[in-house]
Amino acid sequence: MIKSMGTRVRATLASAGALALALLAAPPSGAATGAPATPTDLFNGLTFCSTRAGAPTYLWAGGGVEIMxxxxxxxxxxxxxxxxEYQVWPVTDPGRVSTLTSTEVSTRFEAPVTVPADALSEGQTYAWKVRTVAGAQASDWSAPCFFAVDNTAPSAPPLVTSPNYPENGRADGGEPIRLIFDAHGDTDVTGFVFSWGELPVLGTSIGEYGIPKPTDPYTKGDYFVRADRPGGTATVSLLPQPDRFRLRLTVASLDRSFNQSSRSTFTFLLKSTAPTVAMIPPAADLGQTVPVRLTPDAHTRSLSRILSYSVKITTDEGTRQVEVPAGGNGTAVLPVKLTADTSLLVSSHSANGWVSDERRWTGYQALATEVSSAVYPENECGGGAGVPGRFTFRPHVRGVVSYLYSIDGSQERTLPADPTGQATLVWTPDQSGDHYLEVRAKTRDGRELGGNDYAFCAN
Structure with a gap:
């Protein structure tokens, strides 16, 4: 069970001079023996009891403070x-004691009470103690616990900067982002909370017998970091979420009660670091197992050694996940059954912890016809109106006998392939501007393979 740092109203409040304790009925004479014992497992607001007046537990008390x-x-x-039975008093006024009780508590269970918010003052430190009561008997009091009320959040959001990823810029990726959080000298700030998504909500696990199991949020390095001093700075090294083009980190300052300041955001664009996935020539037969080369992004490899690739393989036989070790040059070769339904999702893993975004490779794409032209290169301008260009079609599988092609959306035509499966189209644009060629191969058994859309322009 996880319990947020709220409160449970389980008590009544009375002045020190009033008899506020409802005594439990004493058992019949001789029915029981023994005596009440001093309570244990003391907690302030679901956090550990502090027994030092000079180092109280700082708590937000807007809903009262639960002690137990x-x-x-x-x-x-x-x-x-x-x-x-609990007694609570301001450290500066020990005579102003309030009494709270929790009755009919099962033995070994926590007995919480709530000190009402209207009985507490901002900035004030309070002490409390507790004893066990059974009938007319009472145990010794526990040692005092101390808490201080802090309901005021830090006044300003933190300043967030990075020495290696420009804010609102486009970064190459391949290494953790180093970020500096600065509290502007506000000594109320003792740490920071951050997240690539929503900021986390603090909570405490409740264990057996209702006993809290508090942890220090600053041990959760994924979301919290201490300032180097009150009002100081903190530096973190984070790995951005993979497969995200635009990233935004949200950061807030925290005081000793974990009150949050208003939020700062740090936004940047991340270039793809996905590896290249390509079938190794020569051409293969459909259904054959072929070698596929995995090559890391060059910038990513320049920053840190590539350790391995995570590959999700989907074929007509099902889906499986494999880890492929990288060689000394960062590449790897993976045998893959070549069908139109084959697909791979590939990401690289670097020694510095970087995980690239995924590259999707499909057998359909691999089977697409390769198109090249010296006069009209793909996605570039060349030649011109009236200037003929030669477009060479090359297959990636054996058994190709012809190609179906269309230029600028015209009626589809057939071009026979030579014995090697290649074909050459000579075409002359009649006007300058953008043009596009659509082509797909056809095999001897009549199967049509993946298409290729080849864009170019004429000067």
Missing amino acids: GVPHHTDPTGHPYLAA
Whole structure:
């Protein structure tokens, strides 16, 4: 069970001079023995009890402050239900004692009470103690616990900068982003919370018998970091989420009560670091197992050694995940069954912890016809109106006998392939501007393979 740092109203409040404790009925004479024992497992607001007045637990008290302890009895069988009596007072005014009680508490269970918010003052430190009550008997008081009220959040959001990723710029990626959080000298700030998504909500696990299991949020390095001093800075090294083009980190300052300041955001664009996936020539037969080369992004490889590739393989036989070790040059070769339905999702893993975004490779794409032209290169301008160009079609599988092609959306035509499966189209644009060629191969058994859209322009 996870419990947020809220409160549970389980108590009544009275002045020190009033009799506020409802005593449990005493068991019949001789029915039970033993005596109440001092409570243990004391907690301030679901955090550990601080026994030092000079180092109290700082808490937000807008909903009151829950305090608790486990009452005990030396004869728990004879006293299955106990009471816990609490006394609370301001450290600066020890005579102003308030009493709160929790009754009919099962033995070994926490007995929480809530100090009402209207009984607490901002900036004030309070002490409290608790004892077990059973009938007319009471245990010794526990040692005092101390908490201080801090309901005021830091006044300004943190300044967020990075020495290696420009804010609102486009970064090459391949290495962790180094970020500096600065509290502007506001000594109320003792740390920071950050996230690539929504900021986390603090909570405490509740264990057996209702006993809290608090942890230090600053041990959760994925979301929290301490400032180097009150009002100081903190530096973190983070790995951006893979497969994200635009990234935004949200950051807030925290005080000792974990009140959050308003938020800062740090936004940047990330270039793809996905590896290249390509079938190794020569051409293969459909259904044959072929070698596929995995090559890392050049910039990513220049920053850190490539360790391996994570590959999700989908074929007509199902889906499986494999890890492929990289060689000394960062590349790897993976045998893959070549069908139109084959697909791979590939990401690279670097020694510095970087995980690239994924590259999708499909058998359909691999089977697409390769098109080249010296006069009219793909996605470039060349030649001109009236200037003929030669477009060479090359297959990636054996058994190709012809090509179906169309230029600028015209009626589709057939071009026979030579014995090697290649063909050459000579075409002359009649006007300058953008043009596009669509082509796909056809095999001897009549199967049409993946298409290629080849764009170019005439000067």
